Amino acid sequence: MHSNRHIKSKQRVADYGEVLTPPHIVAAMLDLVKQETERIDSRFLEPACGTGNFLVEVLRRKLQVVQRYYAKSQLDYERYAVLAVSSLYGIDILADNVEECRRRLYQTFDEAYTALFGAKTKAACRATVRYILSRNIVHGDALSLQTVGENPQPIIFSEWSLVSGSRLKRRDFAFHEMVQRASMRELPLFSDSGEEVFIPEPVKEYPPVHFLEIGEE
Template sequence: MTKQVKSKQRVADHGEVFTAEREVKSMCDLVKTETERIDSRFLEPACGDGNFLAEILSRKLAVVKKKYKKFPMDYEKYSVLAVSSLYGVDILQDNCEACRERLYRMWDKEYKAVCKKEVSEDCRRSVRFILSRNIVCGNALSLMRVDENQQDTEEPIVFSEWAFVTGYQLQRSDYTFARLMQGDDEARDLFGKKKRKKREEQMTLFDDAEPAEKPSDEGEFLKKYVTHYRRVWKNEQ
């Protein structure tokens, strides 16, 4: 069980208190269906070392295993999709590093158990790369990156959307979110996106941004790549 407090000094300096496991499970149960949908995206704006994200990943991987354990390549693909659906921000670098490593180890343990001799080092590199993009050290209030003193920099937080487009081709689209929390007071979902009633009108976290003359709350679109999911780490530049 993860400790709720790492040190009194961290509590005093950053108000850092981690949510207990029982509460994490209970809160995730409130959106149980979504936590068990492989491609459902979650963002934890103060993720710490990943208590909520680890619980959600555990649930998603259990679904992937149930559906695809007899088909190693399919298990691999959809387990990558499960990892790619989780996002976190924390103002402390050590928490971000611990969260990435925690999620990676969870994924890798299940990956080895299911795929055995068919595991791929390239796939492992891709998962590590995806986590490096999805778990960001920054200020969730200002949506800016922070320096070693937890002070805002001039660099905005950038997230990547990951989506399978055809077969094993994974599309990465990068967006900034400086405008994410701006706008009117309409009801918003977990990612701060406006909710709409009709399914065909619903907006996703990463809807393509409108042209520059029409700013949108989705954030500024930066760039897009498409490649085999085992090679996404090659786009690190």
């Protein structure tokens, strides 16, 4: 049974079914897919992300892996820490949850980054992380597949991939098309491991940009 500290208000529970998952349950659930949480580029989507309890823990685990392999090179650490952040996606119907989720994810990155590199940390790297989080954590309704507001629009997610070393390639996908194609099992493609996957056409593609310049957008 959830304690009251995992409930913001009874009204929000009644209106939105909002109950925040406590940390020990988050950890236990993620341990079931432990190998994926430790892959830097494995993508996670939380369709009712709340304030980010699941996503923050995934990022914490990913950053531990980045530190283990790349702590001796600041540029390598920055590159793969940004990739770890870019692999996380969330949707929430409540605007304050979205802001808090972005803030917590940024803080998780920033604390790890600052602990390693101190005064050598770069404003451009922080700007990149903030921009990616603004794209990846969406104020929307995962049931209607649209944003929330006066003029709802289809939810668009950005896929980020490292190419040519330090460049990030961005492709935007309509969330409703991803859901439809997956449910209809169309466009059979295969990953490097041979696993069948289903990828719709992007609604927009961008030229690769150095990852430290992403925040300039």
